[in-house]
Amino acid sequence: MASVAEILKPEEGSAPQAEAVVVRFAGDSGDGMQLTGGQFTLSTALAGNDLATFPDFPAEIRAPQGTLFGVSAFQINFGSSDITTAGDAPDVLVAMNPAALKTNVKDLKPGGLIVADTGEFSDRNLAKAKYDANPLEDGSLAQWQVLAFDISQLTMDSVKEFGLGNKEALRCKNMWTLGLALWMFDRDRQPIIDWLRVKFAKAPELADANIAALNAGHAYGETAEIGGDGLKQLHVDAAPQPAGLYRTITGADAVAYGLVAGAQLANLKMFYGGYPITPASAVLHSLSKLKEYGVTTFQAEDEIAAIASAIGASYAGQLGVTCSSGPGIALKGEAMGLAIMTELPLVIVNIQRGGPSTGLPTKTEQSDLYQAVYGRNGDAPLPVIAARSPTDAFDCAIEACRIATQYMTPVILLSDGYIGNAAEPWQVPDVSSFEPFPVEFLETAQEGGLQPYARDEKLKRPWIKPGTPGLMHRIGGIEKQVNTGHIDYAPANHQAMTDIRRNKVLGVADSIPDQEVEQGAAGGKLAVVGWGSTYGPIHQAVRRARAKGHDVSHIHIRHIWPMPKNLGELLKSYDKVLVPEMNTGQLKTVLRDQYLVDAKPLNKTSGQPFRIAEIEAAIEEMIS
Amino acid sequence: MNDMTPVEKMTPKDWETDQEVRWCPGCGDYAILKAVQRTLPAIGARPESTVFVSGIGCSSRFPYYVQSYGFHTIHGRAPAVATGVKLANPELDIWLITGDGDGLSIGGNHTMHLLRRNLDCQILLFNNEIYGLTKGQYSPTSRVGTKTPSTPYGSVDRPARPAAFALGSGARFVGRGFDVSKNLPEVLTAAYHHKGAAFIEIFQNCIVYNKDVFNDFAAPKGAEDRQLWLKDGEPMLFGSEKTGGVKGITLDRDNLCLKVVEVTDGDWEAAGVIVHDVKNRSIAHMLVEMPFGPFPMALGVLYDDPAPSFESAIVAQNEQASSGKTPDLQKLLSTGQTWTVSEGGPEL
Numbered sequence: 001m002a003s004v005a006e007i008l009k010p011e012e013g014s015a016p017q018a019e020a021v022v023v024r025f026a027g028d029s030g031d032g033m034q035l036t037g038g039q040f041t042l043s044t045a046l047a048g049n050d051l052a053t054f055p056d057f058p059a060e061i062r063a064p065q066g067t068l069f070g071v072s073a074f075q076i077n078f079g080s081s082d083i084t085t086a087g088d089a090p091d092v093l094v095a096m097n098p099a100a101l102k103t104n105v106k107d108l109k110p111g112g113l114i115v116a117d118t119g120e121f122s123d124r125n126l127a128k129a130k131y132d133a134n135p136l137e138d139g140s141l142a143q144w145q146v147l148a149f150d151i152s153q154l155t156m157d158s159v160k161e162f163g164l165g166n167k168e169a170l171r172c173k174n175m176w177t178l179g180l181a182l183w184m185f186d187r188d189r190q191p192i193i194d195w196l197r198v199k200f201a202k203a204p205e206l207a208d209a210n211i212a213a214l215n216a217g218h219a220y221g222e223t224a225e226i227g228g229d230g231l232k233q234l235h236v237d238a239a240p241q242p243a244g245l246y247r248t249i250t251g252a253d254a255v256a257y258g259l260v261a262g263a264q265l266a267n268l269k270m271f272y273g274g275y276p277i278t279p280a281s282a283v284l285h286s287l288s289k290l291k292e293y294g295v296t297t298f299q300a301e302d303e304i305a306a307i308a309s310a311i312g313a314s315y316a317g318q319l320g321v322t323c324s325s326g327p328g329i330a331l332k333g334e335a336m337g338l339a340i341m342t343e344l345p346l347v348i349v350n351i352q353r354g355g356p357s358t359g360l361p362t363k364t365e366q367s368d369l370y371q372a373v374y375g376r377n378g379d380a381p382l383p384v385i386a387a388r389s390p391t392d393a394f395d396c397a398i399e400a401c402r403i404a405t406q407y408m409t410p411v412i413l414l415s416d417g418y419i420g421n422a423a424e425p426w427q428v429p430d431v432s433s434f435e436p437f438p439v440e441f442l443e444t445a446q447e448g449g450l451q452p453y454a455r456d457e458k459l460k461r462p463w464i465k466p467g468t469p470g471l472m473h474r475i476g477g478i479e480k481q482v483n484t485g486h487i488d489y490a491p492a493n494h495q496a497m498t499d500i501r502r503n504k505v506l507g508v509a510d511s512i513p514d515q516e517v518e519q520g521a522a523g524g525k526l527a528v529v530g531w532g533s534t535y536g537p538i539h540q541a542v543r544r545a546r547a548k549g550h551d552v553s554h555i556h557i558r559h560i561w562p563m564p565k566n567l568g569e570l571l572k573s574y575d576k577v578l579v580p581e582m583n584t585g586q587l588k589t590v591l592r593d594q595y596l597v598d599a600k601p602l603n604k605t606s607g608q609p610f611r612i613a614e615i616e617a618a619i620e621e622m623i624s
Numbered sequence: 625m626n627d628m629t630p631v632e633k634m635t636p637k638d639w640e641t642d643q644e645v646r647w648c649p650g651c652g653d654y655a656i657l658k659a660v661q662r663t664l665p666a667i668g669a670r671p672e673s674t675v676f677v678s679g680i681g682c683s684s685r686f687p688y689y690v691q692s693y694g695f696h697t698i699h700g701r702a703p704a705v706a707t708g709v710k711l712a713n714p715e716l717d718i719w720l721i722t723g724d725g726d727g728l729s730i731g732g733n734h735t736m737h738l739l740r741r742n743l744d745c746q747i748l749l750f751n752n753e754i755y756g757l758t759k760g761q762y763s764p765t766s767r768v769g770t771k772t773p774s775t776p777y778g779s780v781d782r783p784a785r786p787a788a789f790a791l792g793s794g795a796r797f798v799g800r801g802f803d804v805s806k807n808l809p810e811v812l813t814a815a816y817h818h819k820g821a822a823f824i825e826i827f828q829n830c831i832v833y834n835k836d837v838f839n840d841f842a843a844p845k846g847a848e849d850r851q852l853w854l855k856d857g858e859p860m861l862f863g864s865e866k867t868g869g870v871k872g873i874t875l876d877r878d879n880l881c882l883k884v885v886e887v888t889d890g891d892w893e894a895a896g897v898i899v900h901d902v903k904n905r906s907i908a909h910m911l912v913e914m915p916f917g918p919f920p921m922a923l924g925v926l927y928d929d930p931a932p933s934f935e936s937a938i939v940a941q942n943e944q945a946s947s948g949k950t951p952d953l954q955k956l957l958s959t960g961q962t963w964t965v966s967e968g969g970p971e972l
Contacts, residue, residue, distance in 0.1 A: 045963065246962060248960070249960075257957055269712070271708060271712050273708060290956070293953070296712070300737075301736075304704065305703075308697065308698075308701040309707045309708030311697075312707060315705070315708070316709045316710075427965075428954075429957065466672070466693035466716055476697065477696065487643075
């Protein structure tokens with residue numbers, strides 16, 4: 001991977017080439033860094049680069065200005081080859097104030113480029129960032145290239161003619177910075193200008209000011225280059241992509257659209273019961289706008305009411321869905337048991353965040369796997385699947401709907417804060433290519449009389465909608481009699497029903513594909529086994545290790561419970577198994593338990609995704 | 625509801641299930657079950673479109689004994705489940721069965737929000753002032769000093785008042801009755817005809833753990849003096865000449881509160897007795913707060929003033945938001961800022 005530092009050296013000819021570049025925008029949480037990052041992402045996607053992003057922001061909405069904990073950052077990795085992670089170390093850091101510099105500079109590659117706004121490096125802001133001296137002046141940044149200029153003042157100058165107040169004028173700083181970044185990476189400004197026109201349709205003067213700032217930043221790059229003060233343009237070639245229609249999509253939107261698609265494929269209306277929680281609220285927001293797709297959204301009074309109402313809707317014949325994050329999922333536990341006992345379809349999405357308790361609301365973690373697989377009272381099995389990326393979340397949501405309706409069971413879909421917030425380019429799928437799985441309701445009693453708990457060959461019970469004449473019956477959380485569904489506490493009956501519930505869920509494995517190997521051979525020296533959002537770093541780490549000639553394979557598990565039928569044999573065909581997880585070793589435990597394989601954990605719980613290098617190092621250690 | 629289907633005449637028997645009723649012999653729940661099974665055929669309810677939803681507790685076993693659809697859910701959450709059922713199918717007629725512990729303690733939050741939203745359903749809160757199914761602990765409606773296994777020295781916390789709680793939560797229908805009262809079906813019928821959340825507090829005698837706590841007003845002897853049965857448009861009178869005189873409820877205008885007045889020669893107007901107006905929310909607030917002892921127990925329909933129901937507002941908004949839009953999943957997925965990759969590279 002070429003670093004920007006390389007291209008900073010004077011070179012002949014036009015903009016030099018790089019395979020991939022990592023840029024991080026960092027500023028105060030009120031500086032609009034997520035917006036800047038989002039728009040840069042779009043322009044990058046339009047330039048045909050493959051990309052991955054990592055938004056990283058504080059839990060506080062507006063933390064005190066200039067403080068270290070109020071820093072909001074957005075990282076994007078883009079390039080001309082396959083990009084699957086947001087990148088390890090940034091090549092370029094845009095630091096809008098001292099706090100942003102302090103909290104992010106340690107991640108920057110040696111020789112990387114710092115773009116800093118000197119206008120914000122006042123004594124007061126330096127003190128807030130706990131700097132004794134101005135780092136832009138004291139030589140402490142010597143290992144990096146520093147481009148420091150007064151972005152604040154340059155922005156004010158560029159929007160002077162629009163008569164904005166100081167505060168409003170300074171708000172255009174992020175667009176100025178974006179303009180500079182667009183110039184640096186040879187990006188088209190027009191889509192951003194179009195977007196600004198739409199965004200500020202009701203305040204054209206703000207649109208004009210922001211556009212002026214954007215253009216000024218861009219022009220500054222050109223002029224500075226001519227002025228020869230070290231700023232150089234870099235061109236990153238388009239990544240080869242299959243022809244088709246593309247868009248960027250976040251994991252949250254992908255889940256929402258996947259649920260809509262899943263409900264359509266099941267020929268059902270959808271009921272979504274939700275309660276606001278970070279980082280899951282985005283799914284509720286997204287679905288609330290889709291009423292014409294037969295979606296009813298209900299913001300309940302709490303997490304329990306959110307799932308309970310979804311269970312009620314499923315009972316009444318719609319597809320009940322609820323979504324939350326760890327603490328909310330914990331509250332839903334008892335109701336999940338009710339859905340298991342009453343055997344109603346239900347999709348439960350967990351956008352995981354750092355825990356336990358309130359934990360790290362805006363940071364990512366994969367620490368709810370035990371909770372998903374085991375976290376309920378009684379023997380309470382339910383299928384669990386995990387999305388590996390924002391776009392994969394779409395497919396996984398459809399899969400969750402399929403299993404829920406075809407097996408009359410609640411299903412947990414695990415995503416995480418990283419997948420939920422991050423965006424990636426997505427080739428829009430052809431809807432007509434999806435396999436429908438229409439639901440059939442029981443309309444007339446079975447031969448010999450109604451049996452609400454009679455079963456088909458998959459052990460699925462019939463779905464009977466209230467309102468159907470002649471099929472009145474009662475269900476509930478008390479143990480059911482086999483077939484009739486009447487209350488029955490008899491020992492043999494509870495044994496039989498426990499077995500049925502277990503076997504029904506295990507039977508889901510009959511309907512899922514065999515586990516594939518993402519990279520490398522089936523069998524060999526080392527398998528790196530992952531799940532969820534660790535896909536990117538594992539993929540790249542294995543790619544690098546293989547490029548060095550190591551016998552390493554990458555296996556990524558979507559179906560966490562039940563697992564694919566061939567998984568045990570597959571894992572046993574490797575000498576060693578490494579399981580990198582953003583938790584203390586949860587999948588590792590399940591794999592050891594299920595298959596008696598000596599899976600070794602590689603764990604990280606810092607609230608940040610794995611770096612490729614961290615996994616690469618663990619691979620080296622296992623191989624040697 | 626299938627209004628067009630020819631309806632055969634149903635009887636209380638048609639609303640019984642084949643399940644053995646498992647309440648303690650003599651429990652007030654039996655009488656409430658009978659009252660409901662008498663009311664359902666009388667109001668023309670249809671078993672296939674009727675759903676009984678309950679939480680956990682003695683009262684919440686109720687759905688198993690009614691020949692309709694039934695969902696015995698989890699402790700306190702029946703209002704939330706019922707909300708999902710009704711939003712998914714507004715045609716269904718929902719009866720929510722709960723108790724003082726289920727509906728006011730563990731599920732108080734859900735009860736409050738269901739009432740505030742005004743989901744169209746009937747809420748029957750069986751108040752026996754005790755936790756029966758867990759063997760007799762004091763409940764949120766137990767009177768101060770109630771001695772139970774968990775309060776051997778007597779409870780010290782002040783009780784919640786279900787009807788006042790309901791009205792304070794925004795209920796548009798508040799009724800009261802008691803298990804063995806012959807008037808209970810009348811209150812149930814009024815609740816059924818109220819569009820929106822109809823809350824009925826039903827005093828229920830737990831003969832094992834809290835026997836006869838309501839006898840001071842519910843016992844047949846002296847009932848006339850201790851029960852004020854409210855009827856819309858009729859004066860608030862109780863007692864009789866036989867039992868020491870007819871009395872009425874009037875407004876003490878100086879102190880802005882209710883007071884009891886003697887009515888002589890039947891001239892209640894002269895005594896200033898209030899004529900009950902079920903739509904008067906101010907009077908309703910006074911009635912739910914009216915302390916038993918100095919006053920009779922207010923029973924019947926205390927308040928009944930319908931407002932638009934939650935599910936109808938949701939349906940209307942869903943329809944409005946969808947009108948003129950054709951659901952097209954392919955289009956939805958292709959929204960936002962998109963670009964096309966062709967052999968020659970990306971373009972806007």
